[in-house]
Amino acid sequence: QVQLVESGGGLVQAGASLRLSCAASGRTFSSYGMGWFRQAPGKEREFVAALSWSGGSTRYADSVKGRFAISRDNAKNTVYLQMNSLKPEDTAVYYCAARSYGSSGSEVRSYAYWGQGTQVTVSS
Numbered sequence: 001q002v003q004l005v006e007s008g009g010g011l012v013q014a015g016a017s018l019r020l021s022c023a024a025s026g027r028t029f030s031s032y033g034m035g036w037f038r039q040a041p042g043k044e045r046e047f048v049a050a051l052s053w054s055g056g057s058t059r060y061a062d063s064v065k066g067r068f069a070i071s072r073d074n075a076k077n078t079v080y081l082q083m084n085s086l087k088p089e090d091t092a093v094y095y096c097a098a099r100s101y102g103s104s105g106s107e108v109r110s111y112a113y114w115g116q117g118t119q120v121t122v123s124s
Contacts, residue, residue, distance in 0.1 A: 009118030022096030053102035
């Protein structure tokens with residue numbers, strides 16, 4: 001079992017940067033595929049970025065490619081989402097998720113473990 005706790009959200013202006021962190025508990029963290037998702041008010045939860053167990057494979061939603069970067073430090077049981085050039089449309093609650101499949105994946109349903117979310121608000 002994996003427990004996830006996100007941090008790093010906040011209120012920023014358009015063009016700014018934020019780095020989200022996701023601290024995981026559990027000795028098997030290094031074998032899990034990890035992902036970041038987001039959910040804006042009135043919208044479904046959507047895929048943002050994913051990372052394989054080794055960090056060697058990544059995936060990004062088209063809307064964040066070139067602006068966001070996902071990474072992990074297995075020694076610290078932590079996954080990061082570096083967000084640059086933020087836009088108002090990036091405003092959402094951001095969730096960290098883990099799945100027992102070690103590969104990166106974009107399907108919400110493939111992730112069994114979720115954090116509580118952290119709010120990111122980008123003003124214009």
